[in-house]
Amino acid sequence: MSKLRVSELTKVFGSRPKHALELMKQGRSRAEILEATGQLLAVAEVDLEIEEGELFVIMGLSGSGKSTVIRMLNRLIEPTAGTVELDGEHIDELDPAALRSVRQRKLSMVFQHFALFPHRTVGENAAYGLKVQGVEEDERRTRALEALETVGLGDRVDAYPNELSGGMQQRVGLARGLATKADIMLMDEPFSALDPLIRRDMQDLLATLQSELSRTIVFITHDLNEAMRLGDRICVLKDGRVVQVGTGPEIIANPADDYVADFVSDVDRSRVLTAEQTMRAVRRTFSPGDKPRTVLDWLDEQEFSGAYVVDRDKRILGVARDDRLASGLRSGATSIADLLTQDYATARHDTPLADLAGMAANSTVPIAVTDDTGQLFGVVPRARLLAALSSEEVEVDA
DSSP states (O other): OOSEEEEEEEEEESSOHHHHHHHHHTTOOHHHHHHHHSOEEEEEEEEEEEOTTOEEEEEOSTTSSHHHHHHHHTTSSOOSEEEEEETTEEGGGOOHHHHHHHHHHHEEEEOTTOOOOTTSOHHHHHTHHHHHHTOOHHHHHHHHHHHHHHTTOGGGTTOOGGGSOHHHHHHHHHHHHHHTTOSEEEEESTTTTSOHHHHHHHHHHHHHHHHHHOOEEEEEESOHHHHHHHOSEEEEEETTEEEEEEOHHHHHHSOSSHHHHHHTTTSOHHHHOBHHHHOBOOSOOBOTTSOHHHHHHHHHHHTOSEEEEEOTTOBEEEEEEHHHHHHHHHTTOSSSTTSOBOOOOEEOTTOBHHHHHHHHHTOSSOEEEEOTTOBEEEEEOHHHHHHHHTTOOOOOOO
16 A cells, blocks of 8 residues: 555635536636636646655646645645545544644655744754654654754754754754654755755755655655656646656656656756666677687677677676687687676666766677676667667667
């Protein structure tokens, strides 16, 4: 079961939502509904399933409905229609007391503009969610200090917000969310108010924390590169509706429509696409007992300069290169075992294309894509890499 499930979540701003909902069911657009009723269809029938430990990004342009969606998840904004389930519990059906309890125990929120109390110390701000939960003072301070140390501010526990930079203040906001140990962190454009360098640092920090803590995070942004960098999966919204949900590489490689294609056209593909998206199956490998003439004839037929040689478990032993094979034939070699070179490059399935470019320039054979044991399960030829980097669909059979 998904950690968080959203079904047909809808929000109409205005005094006559029923009329707007009727028009929505008829397939009318946001603009048509606004003109006909004066009601704003902010979010329309959003369906999402977010898994435990996932960093799920909701993104779109200004006015796409992304902030409205995240505020409906904890009912800071009441949905007009639809359901929100957390661990199978319908948040949309809770009475005020039960909703407060869920917010305190299971949901924490990090806002764009820090939302720190200027008259409270950094430690008190970080502990505020725990105070609301009724946690004892000693435990509050201990957990707040642990969270502040996690975000690199353990030495500023007694400082006040106005003594910190913008990036440090946002770290306090993040620490407050971490201190409660809530099941889900809701982050509404938390880094958009920061300057680019600090924003990059905060992205690095969040990525590091997520790799260590595996929290369930719903992250709102209008920045595509930020979404691609952080998100396990990304939901693209337009006019309150879901256009596409997928991983960053999936969305880049297969945009759902022209809107998404245009939206992602300027993204740095080299940092998003990985070896897995560009690799192909290995055409042929050889074993160390194969004859030099057999391998050399195959290389000549394929117009290749070299081929991978593997053991029984498909772990790479080296490369049989045409010049070494020819030399071996002249000296009477009967197998390729002693003719192998180690001039090849390896990458993991998640290695970004940016890191592959330098490897490809100096490699006789395609880049080998291997697992942690060194087993070969694909290759990235130079032509496929160049096609992917040039924004062309990878059709090259090379």
